[in-house]
Amino acid sequence: MNHFKNKIIAILILPLFYISCQKDDALVIYSAGTNEYNNQWIYEQMRRYYYWNNEIPDNIDLSLLSNDYFSSLLFHQDRFSYAYHPSIPESMTSTLRSSFGMDIGFISYEGNVYGVILYVLSGSPAQNNGLKRGQLITAINDIPISQTNYNSLYEITGKADDLSFTIVEYTYETGFSQSVTKGLTSYYTFLQAPLYNILLTGNKRIGYLQVSHFDEGLAQSLLNIFNEFKSQNVNEVVLDLRYNGGGDVSSAAALSILLAPTIVEDDLFITFKGNENGGVINQSFKEALEMNESVVSYYELRQSSIPLNRVFILCGNNTASASEIIINNLKPYISVIAIGEKTLGKDMAGFSISDNRNESQPGWILYPVIYKLYNANGEGDYSNGVLPDIELNELTDIQLFPLGDENEVLLNKAINIISGNGGREQNNTVKVLSKTVQDNREFIILPNSD
Structure with missing residues (x-):
């Protein structure tokens, strides 16, 4: 992925000092560990990698706390770039x-x-x-x-x-x-296995698949599920991504290969567009899969795909990042019918940039937006969210059915379209209240190793 994939290597001129070269600054040597020392490093990384690097203001006060300094560099439309320090708990966010x-x-x-x-x-x-x-x-x-x-x-x-x-x-x-x-x-919650079942309606066998996050190495689980779908003669798939905030792009590529039977290995899956330093990077389905998946091959996935001509995707305002890639980047290859609410709008990718100048004391870690994402037709720029084909709020009933239950509002709508038998009546006495979206900074994180 060109030089932007390489690990960031900080070259130390002096072990305990850093020389400022920000525009219009006089030559200044900063002591290691000071805000100025940290912030000058942050400025240089952002000027090189940040998608909106030409919008970065110059001469921001280097004495600011590094979290505040980083925030001051961000473009006003940027909702997702963030930075944290391993030894500063308050720099981390939780939901x-x-x-x-x-x-x-x-x-x-x-x-x-x-x-x-x-x-x-x-x-x-x-x-x-x-x-x-x-x-x-x-x-x-x-x-x-x-x-x-x-x-x-x-x-x-x-x-x-x-x-x-x-x-x-x-x-x-x-x-x-x-x-x-x-x-x-509160405590840590472990990785989530995809949930699935098979629903029968008339002559249709519907495979329902709910993926809560695109974890690294998810391809094997997806392969096993589609082998089960294939053995049970599934001929329609409903993919539930309404609570999937993103994750690994290779896992998203694996699922795309399983869903769209017309895909061949060299077909364009995704385009990354960066600043003048990052340029434009095109990845085929096979290349995107192999970027972070070494166990399951493209050919294994291809052999386990189902002869579908459409896929139903359940979505909402928690559908983001890799999940939005599934919706947007499958469209050139298969009919996508999205049901639910507008997605969050994370049309971007990046990689971590770590301050490793002092090996004995880890420094700041940056996650700036580095690339914008596009599909094989050049379609992207969905920072305001991807609009569903059928708009429907799952909270229109006071009784909320389990995910995968055929009476659940969004799944019931998909089944209704598939079968043409009419959908379950909705309760109009419920008013849905809008809420503040909790901080969800994750976007597509690309590997930055050699």
């Missing part, structure tokens, strides 16, 4: 998903405001404390949720180490249950 393995939306129903649990990750604090999709939250940390405080309470959840939720359940048959309070303590 309800990363800390507790879940996320929630908000609705108003019969004059009351509820948080709705959208998903719960396997092995997470949320799952291990009995939380599940569809449960309703009436209070967070013993504070009742209202029209005026739901967003501020949601922001708290992304920063807390401990949380309590007051939970009720609801079905149309039984109504509301008695409330219970669940306490959660």
